[in-house]
Amino acid sequence: MxxxxxxxxxxxxxxxxxxxxxxxxxxxxxxxxxxxxxxxxxxxxxxxxxxxxxxxxxxxxxxxxxEFVNINIKNGYTCNEIADLLYEKELIFNKEDFKMIYNLMLLDIYGTGDALTKKGIISKGWKINTLSKIIISKRDKVIDILYSYGLIDDKYAFNIILNSINSNKKIVYGEKKIKKGSSNIEIIEILTK
The missing domain is CATH 1.20.5 (Single alpha-helices involved in coiled-coils or other helix-helix interfaces)
Incomplete structure (x- = not known):
């Protein structure tokens, strides 16, 4: 057991x-x-x-x-004045970004070509693709000339996007209705209609 x-x-x-x-x-x-x-x-x-x-x-x-905001763009407003107005109305949050895109979209390519021809940077028979190459290779000189002719308002902003020259547009002055939250490009499209 x-x-x-x-x-x-x-x-x-x-x-x-x-x-x-x-x-x-x-x-x-x-x-x-x-x-x-x-x-x-x-x-x-x-x-x-x-x-x-x-x-x-x-x-x-x-x-x-x-929300929409009404603004009045008067004849003769510069890029800086428009940026200030849009910033005050809280339609843009960065003036420099707006000015950069503004200068790019409103650049007068033919006026640019004419100014560069007068200063001897390009010859009289310039083409847009030739103009782009010259603008990029002689960046500082080109920016100074365009600024002195009043074709751009902001040298720094223009320098950032120099490779992206677009078709020229013009600001249409008067009362504009802009929706809050619109992008810079959308705002510029409204300003040019």
Whole structure:
């Protein structure tokens, strides 16, 4: 019986160890699950708050974009004066960016060619692709000449986008209605219509 009794003890001990190990493992899993559950609940709460904030921001943006501002562009306004007016009305947030795009879009290519021909930078039979190459290779001289002829208002801004000469447009003076949130290019398109 002693042998059988010893075997029972080993079986009971193994059963006890197995049961205890099972309890410990399930408790650890349960504790971790509760932590994950708490973290998930907090994450979901944060996500909901973020979504509510995003919805508020989008609603505010929609309200801003739905607003229109009337401005009056008078004959003779310079690029700086137009940029100042747009900035005061909160239609643009960076005057330098606006002036750079303004100078690019309103550059008179033929006037530029004429001014550069008069100064001996290019010959009389210039072509636009020749003009672009010359403008890029003689950048500083070209910028000084264009500025002195009043063809650009901002040397620095023009220098940044010198490679992107566009077709010339002219500002159409008068009352303009501009939607808040419009891009610089959209604003210039409105100013030239």
């Amino acid at each position: 002693k042998k059988y009794n010893g075997m029972q003890k080993i079986i009971l001990f193994t059963l006890f160890i197995g049961f205890s190990t099972g309890l410990i493992v399930s408790s650890v899993i349960n504790i971790n699950f509760d932590k994950v559950k708490e973290t998930s609940v907090l994450e979901m709460k944060n996500e909901i708050e973020k979504k509510e904030n995003i919805q508020e921001v989008l609603a505010d943006k929609k309200n801003i974009e739905d």
